[in-house]
Amino acid sequence: MAGSTENGSGRRGNRWRLAVWGTAALLLVLPLLAMQFTEEVAWGLSDFALFGAMLFVACGTYELAARMTGNKAYRAAVGVALAAAFILVWMNLAVGLIGSEENPANLMYGGVLVVGILGAIIARFRPHGMALSLVGTALAQVLVVVIALIVGLAYNLGDTLMLTGFFVALWLTSARLFRKAAREQSPAGAAP
Incomplete structure (x- = not known):
């Protein structure tokens, strides 16, 4: 250290x-x-x-x-990912992201968090793997909305797309910061 x-x-x-x-x-x-x-x-x-x-x-x-x-980039990446997860859970509990908070379709967002958590464990919290995990988390976030649209559960399309964009931006920002942390760990001259 x-x-x-x-x-x-x-x-x-x-x-x-x-x-x-x-x-x-x-x-x-x-x-x-x-x-x-x-x-x-x-x-x-x-x-x-x-x-x-x-x-x-x-x-x-x-x-x-x-x-x-x-590593400051790693710390920032963790902070952004935790903030995104915290806001996702809190909004889902308070008002729901698909309809009301009582709509069982909101449980799909638990899968988004599972993707992130399992990805982090598989990556053993190493920055390059964490970056991939957060990209997967962003894709899972989009998949929830696609499923909700196909099944007809997304009642207010504008709000749903705006919130999805917000969370995807947070997940991808975290992924980018983890990628930066991975490059900073790489030896000079080595490919990231």
Whole structure:
């Protein structure tokens, strides 16, 4: 391992750690604050518990990845992928991406996450394999919408395509960052 600031255990790493966990705490407090000013936000204890658990898993996973490497592109790629997964799950639980949150067709998005997770495991979290895994995840995201369109489940085509484009862009951004991390690991003069 390189010096402590490269692997995340030095001062720079502590600042990033504080920023990640501080942002998570702020996100958890925001709905509570919003509830003081509007009745449109009406969270119960279970909502806060679920959101807190999701934040804990996302931040904990990011912290583990950050401790594994000092490569900034790799860390950024993990952050983007985790953000995409977090937003996908939260939106799906809150309002649903295909119809309402109660539409069983939304369960197909679980398959998108399974593609990403299995791909990461198969790649053993190595950057080149992770890049391929995230491209596969983007393709799985598109496949869900294609299936929904064929079966006639996508009610608002414009919103569905816009959200799909948003998630595909996040998955491909993460893939590109993993590809960059893979090139940075390659010895000088070797083909990436």
